[in-house]
Amino acid sequence: MEELQLQPDVHTALVESFPKNSSNLSHLLKILCRPPLFSTLRINLQLTDITTAIEALRGVLAEQCKLTGMAEFTLYQHPVIDDCIIIENRGPFSLPQVEKxxxxxxxxxxxxxxxxxxxxxxxxxxxxxxxxxxxxxxxxxxxxxxxxxxxxxxxxxxxxxxxxxxxxxxxxxxxxxxxxxxxxxxxxxxVYEAPAMNDLPFPWVFSQNLPSMACAHFLGPQPGERVLDMCAAPGGKTSHIAALMKNSGVVVALEKSSERASKMSNLMEKLGLDNVKCFQFDSTKAVSDISGPDDSPPYLPASFDRVLVDAPCSALGQRPCAVNRLSLNQLKSYPVLQHKILLSAVQLVRPGGVLVYSTCTVCVDENEDQVARLLTKCPDLELCDAPHKLGGPGLPGSKLKSELLSKVQRFDPSIQLTQPDVRECYNVDTIGFFIAVFRKRSSPDVYQHVKSEGSPGDKRQGKIT
Missing domain, CATH: 2.30.130.10 (PUA domain)
Incomplete structure (x- = not known):
């Protein structure tokens, strides 16, 4: 595999959309064919502590290595994301091929x-x-x-x-x-040595990419709040949000596909997260002047303290990926859908609340340009610094103003660190990903329909009229 294979017209569109001299796209497409040299596990710290988790996992992975004849893996806690365990993988290896x-x-x-x-x-x-x-x-x-x-x-x-x-x-x-x-x-x-994650025998562990974990931490959900995950399946970020809220408050998870929504609901039940409400619903229609019964969608404006939009995207950041058969029409459809969902999200988050937007793609149209478009359309939004700096800045030459590029975080695995220590690489050698954090300004002139008795996360809240 030399580089990620795309449809010719999709490849051309991707090249044309990237700002000139801002990134080595060809090198990035090569990197996307390879797996990250780090595996990451999320630990539910409500069920165990990190030291106990590392020792338990070390024992299970040692048994795996004994069975396959591999050397044992190195594990340690991420220095910033406290519920994340890093595992160092190995490779690539040049291997002889056998007859069968x-x-x-x-x-x-x-x-x-x-x-x-x-x-x-x-x-x-x-x-x-x-x-x-x-x-x-x-x-x-x-x-x-x-x-x-x-x-x-x-x-x-x-x-x-x-x-x-x-x-x-x-x-x-x-x-x-x-x-x-x-x-x-x-x-x-x-060719690459990494631990098998499909059947770890612990209820407190969840295999998840580091940028995906960062989404929930950047959202910052607090116990007792009302939080909305607008594109929630398969439920990894939803379950993380619920765990950070210590299984209190309310997490509403929306998913357009009935099958995926059902699977997500089963996952929440399996994980014992009873503060999550899963609904099969189209997020572009999630805001209305009339709310649904029993806290079901649609919802009144300003109904949530925090909203996550982990949007449907072209997924051109997934690793490893040798072939992506995405059509040009599909590629062009994602920014349109993302913008519709974001406009609903802006209405649903309360004044003073937080909105996080994320994708698992490297496309500028779906990342920096999407943020620029939303800020132009919604002057009540402020682009904020995330609580932790894990990814790099946005791409210069995009439609996002240069002074705002440092506020978004682009996880670009093609970036070459200067004389890197291996323990500095886990924030870079990830899937391709993008995160932007917004806060909705509190303005009585704009939000007169919200009474002052309290926020949606406050039991004393007033009705939204």
């Missing part, structure tokens, strides 16, 4: 690069003579053209993600009953 080849789908291959083993259902092709215990080389299908059950060496485009030991025979993988489930290939020599 396994082909997995693209999503499975990307997961292997971040530490996962190969689950049986992800295997597309394997030799006729595959037996449990065989050493195999694992390849990821770049074009999605490998047919399930293919028995020869796949001739299409593929890339090597590592070597492992088969846990099942071919006869168990492809049979009339649908095949086996569970681990199909135990990865003993991956």
């Amino acid at each position: 080849e396994i082909v997995v789908d693209l999503s499975c291959g990307m997961a292997v690069l971040r530490g996962a083993n190969v689950f049986a259902q992800g295997i597309m092709a394997c030799p006729q003579n595959l037996r449990a215990g065989d050493t195999v080389s694992v390849f990821s299908d770049l074009d999605g053209k490998c047919l399930k059950g293919f028995a020869g060496k796949y001739p299409g485009r593929k890339f090597h993600v590592g070597n492992g030991v088969a846990q099942v025979a071919r006869s168990d993988l492809f049979n009339a009953s649908g095949g086996v489930r569970g681990i199909g290939i135990l990865m003993t020599q991956p």
Whole structure:
């Protein structure tokens, strides 16, 4: 994999949108093909303390390493995000390829690069003579053209993600009953060594990227407040917000997809977060002059102390990602949708309240330019400094005024640190991400419909008329 593969017209649009001389886009696209060299875990500090968590995780990961023959991983607490544990990964390694080849789908291959083993259902092709215990080389299908059950060496485009030991025979993988489930290939020599995060046996741990954790901390939710997460599924940030609120107050989580909303609700129940209310609802329609029954959407203006808009986006910051099949029309649709959701969010946050906007993309149109557009449209918003400086500034040459670039945070994994210490790299070697923090000004001339008895997080609040 040389660099992230995009549709030609999407690549052209991305190049044209980036400010000239502001960033090495080609280098960034290469970095996006590689996984971060750090894994991060969020710890619910209401259920355990960080020292106990590190020791418990160290023991579980040591057992993983014993099984695969890898060296143990280094773990430590993030110096600023106190509920975050950093794990140092390793790689890339140049590995010999063995005779027996396994082909997995693209999503499975990307997961292997971040530490996962190969689950049986992800295997597309394997030799006729595959037996449990065989050493195999694992390849990821770049074009999605490998047919399930293919028995020869796949001739299409593929890339090597590592070597492992088969846990099942071919006869168990492809049979009339649908095949086996569970681990199909135990990865003993991956190109990148990282811990497997899919089945950690603790209720207080959640695998999450560092910038995603930063969103909740930048939002700053407090116990007893009313907080809205407008694009909440799959629920990682929602659960973090609820935990920071010590499971008090109210967190409303909206998700347009009924299936994703249902899964999110199940996750909150599993995590024991009973201060979260999940609704299947279109966030662009979340504000109304008439509120829904039983605290359901839509909501009256100024109904929330804090609002998070982790917006639907082009996801051109996800790592590792070898191929993105996004169309140009899809790419152009995201800024339009994001702006609609943000306009609803501005109305829903109370005067003096906080609004956080985030994306997992590197696109200027969806990040700096989106912030500039919102500030022009909503003079009652103030762009603020986040409580912690983790990412870099916004891109110069974007539509955002130069004096405001230092207030937003762009997580750009292509940035090269000068003589970096490894423990300074975890804030840089992340997925591509963007965060902006706003505060809504309190102006009696603009917000006469809000009575002065209290905020939405205050039990003495007055009605919004």
